[in-house]
Amino acid sequence: MNARRVLIWAAVATAVVVPIAAAATSPLLAWRDPVYILAGFAGIVAMAALLMQPLLARGTLPGLSPKRGRRVHRWVGGALVAAVVIHVAALWITSPPDVIDALLLVSPTPFSVWGVIAMWAVFASALLALLRGRLRLRPRTWRLAHTALGAVIVAGSVVHALLIEGTMETVSKAVLCALVIAATGMVIADLSGPANRTR
Amino acid sequence: MEYPNTIKTFPTRRTLLAAAGAVVATGLLLPARAQGLAATPSMRGGANNYRPGAPIVDRIGGGGFWMTGTVRRAGDAALLAGQRIQIWAHTTEGHERDPQSHGATLTDANGAFRLEMPQIVPAFGQPHAHLAYDDAAFETVFLRPVMASASDTSLSADFVLLPV
Numbered sequence: 048m049n050a051r052r053v054l055i056w057a058a059v060a061t062a063v064v065v066p067i068a069a070a071a072t073s074p075l076l077a078w079r080d081p082v083y084i085l086a087g088f089a090g091i092v093a094m095a096a097l098l099m100q101p102l103l104a105r106g107t108l109p110g111l112s113p114k115r116g117r118r119v120h121r122w123v124g125g126a127l128v129a130a131v132v133i134h135v136a137a138l139w140i141t142s143p144p145d146v147i148d149a150l151l152l153v154s155p156t157p158f159s160v161w162g163v164i165a166m167w168a169v170f171a172s173a174l175l176a177l178l179r180g181r182l183r184l185r186p187r188t189w190r191l192a193h194t195a196l197g198a199v200i201v202a203g204s205v206v207h208a209l210l211i212e213g214t215m216e217t218v219s220k221a222v223l224c225a226l227v228i229a230a231t232g233m234v235i236a237d238l239s240g241p242a243n244r245t246r
Numbered sequence: 247m248e249y250p251n252t253i254k255t256f257p258t259r260r261t262l263l264a265a266a267g268a269v270v271a272t273g274l275l276l277p278a279r280a281q282g283l284a285a286t287p288s289m290r291g292g293a294n295n296y297r298p299g300a301p302i303v304d305r306i307g308g309g310g311f312w313m314t315g316t317v318r319r320a321g322d323a324a325l326l327a328g329q330r331i332q333i334w335a336h337t338t339e340g341h342e343r344d345p346q347s348h349g350a351t352l353t354d355a356n357g358a359f360r361l362e363m364p365q366i367v368p369a370f371g372q373p374h375a376h377l378a379y380d381d382a383a384f385e386t387v388f389l390r391p392v393m394a395s396a397s398d399t400s401l402s403a404d405f406v407l408l409p410v
Binding site: 078141142 | 341
């Protein structure tokens, strides 16, 4: 157990736990019913998953072989889809007209369209992963497509989250978003690296 | 080539510029009054979680936040007394869809309304309120003003109504 491995895992754990814990202290929670609170936290968990995904894809996390990391990436991907569905469904239960407006891209709020775009990119990314074998995608094509969708997911989700005034605490939200962008940036940079040719 | 006299005298570019300048100056100095004050269009999402027939109340819930505004008639901009305005929002005491979050008030003799309600808190990403005029005399209007800051303790929204 060397110090570097511990530090990396500690850093990742901190990056995920702090925003969730900070949101748990939001004064807004006192004035929301359980379903609405669930909607909010599903969104926060989804954002935390967006930090894990690029780290898992790159094999950055010590103790996880690249193959194991990709396996966990698939499971977290499934969890991400679930978190997004729960987020939207619980919001719909809380206020159906507001969610219908958002899904139809006619919401008065500026952040809704970004969330909807990110949502469809999450679904497309998962669908592509499920159909990858059937479509007989070449490894490089698959990586380009999945990474491109990942970039859309991250961009949409970050803009969505930063424009919202809600239960997430402002600084921890900004830090998490910055880390998600950095981790995703590393994956995009990897596309032109030597690893791309062997996988 | 020799240009005929008509091209030189009418209309020269100088004449056109002078005429255009005169029209612009007139337009700036004497704004057209024919249309008058325009009616307020309904705002997107304004009708979300609307419950028709909210009761006229002295105060919604425990109070602490002031919703104010004026109601005018389109065209002559006359202030309208006795008009019923409905108000609802997500507050410290309830969700937008809860019946107790909805209330109505009447404009006074000066066409102004003010209704005390519980503190509005951010919902669906923005601290905002919903207001509606939905009686028979004028076209229905829904407003959805956004607060500048969630810590504000008042919000104002004005109606300009189109006679039916």
